[in-house]
Amino acid sequence: MNAPLHTPAHIASKLTIRLLLALAATALLPACSKKPDNAGLASTTPAPASVGNSQATPPLTTPAEDKSSQAASKLQDYIACYNSLDGDTHRSIARYRSWVKDMSNGPSGKEVVVYGLYKIDVDHISRCKASFAQTAKASPALPRLDAAAESYINALAELGALVADAEQYYSRENYKDDAFAKGRKLHAPLAASMKTFEEKSTVFSDQIEAENDQSLDAEMQRLEKTEGRQLPYLHMAFMSKAKQLMRMLGEETFDAVAAGKLLADYENLADETIAYVKKNSDSASSGWSQLERKTEDFRKAAKERVRRIRDKQAYSEGEKMMLKPGSAWMVDGSQEKVMRAYNDLIEASNRLNR
Structure with missing residues (x-):
């Protein structure tokens, strides 16, 4: 009798997750930092050893730490x-598919509503393509990631x-002047791309x-x-736990008991971090308050998602619409x-680490 819990396929096919910036070899600066060029970031590289004797100064970092950095x-x-690009691209694709009902054949010309597509910043794509080419050459070589990056940016371009x-x-509504002739011509290469x-x-x-x-795991252990x-x-730990939780909650269905345990772990770490900052207010950068708010938003949204699955709560007719x-x-x-909520949390965290 109850309607299914699943999200419609055209929505659930791609839920774009923003990614947490790599945090290895970084930490949060106190708010009183006098280094505006590095706001929100500080190297965890050990300080130089004392000088004053004839022995050589030890290296500032180990080879393993250099490679990690x-x-x-x-x-x-x-x-x-x-x-900066992936989410906008998927939204443009979703917009096109929302009105082109037959992706095998393309626009029929009889559509009641024609939404078109959202713009994608081609200049930004070009900049990222040039950046990726240089990044791939940098050490250390990460063959699988570098190859995936090249394929990704070429496909995006x-x-x-x-x-x-x-x-x-x-x-420009040019389809009203050519009876969708160009729209039909554009469809096959567009859909394939x-x-x-x-x-x-x-x-x-x-x-x-x-x-x-x-x-992240290596840096947390260190x-x-x-x-x-x-x-x-603590910052790394609760963001890592948020990621694990999101991987589960982003699925169409999941084990509610296991999700509840992950949620409890996330809440405990988030609460420990918030309590730490309250006791050590000079330990966090000025953007911490925004991250704390997004932490609470994600906590609430995660609870709602777990309850929805745990209680087998079907979507109402209004919700389905x-x-x-x-x-x-x-x-x-x-x-x-x-x-x-998770993506907003990631963005707030990334701002602290730029």
Whole structure:
């Protein structure tokens, strides 16, 4: 009798997750820092040893730490472009598919509503393509990630050019003058390019996540061992737990008991971090209050999502009408709402680490 809990396929096919900037070899600066050029970031590189004797000064970092720092820098370059372009691209694809009902054949010319597509910043794509070429050459070599990045940006560049042409055609309503002739001509290469991009986007995202997980885990272990449970460690720890939780909650269905345990772990770490900052207010940068607010928003959205699945709560008729691009995030317990809250959390965290 109850309606299914699933989100419509055209929504759930791609829920774009913003990625946490690589945090290896970084920590949060106190708010009183006098280094505006590095606001929100501080190296965890050990301070130079005392001088005054004839012995050589020990190196500032170990080779392993240098490699970790270099890998983190590469990840940041890749993640920054992914975060700024991927979501907009998927939204443009979703907009096109929302009114082109038959993606095999394209526009029929009989559509009642023609939404066109959203613009994609082709100049930004070009800048990222040039940046990726340099990043891939940097050490250390990360073969799988570097290859995935190249495939991703090439697919995005191809799609970006096609979208620019199609967006102009539809926004100017030229289809009213040529009976959709150009729209039908554009469709096949556009649909094929969309499909290729989505495939490359998934591979690239997975490779970034794999490298970033490894980097974050190593840095958390180092920080906990050398500094204890201070803010740099706690920040990484609760963001890492948020990522694990989001991976589960982003699925169409999941084990509510397991999700509840992950949620409890996230809440405990978030509460420990918030309590630490209250006791050590000079330990956090000025952007901490925004991150704390987004932490609470994600906590609430995650609880709603877990309850929706745990209680087998079907979407009402009104909610089902809202489960579409642009409004699904307003539905309590939906994948889109918790995803939006998570992405906002990631953005707030990334601002502290730029």
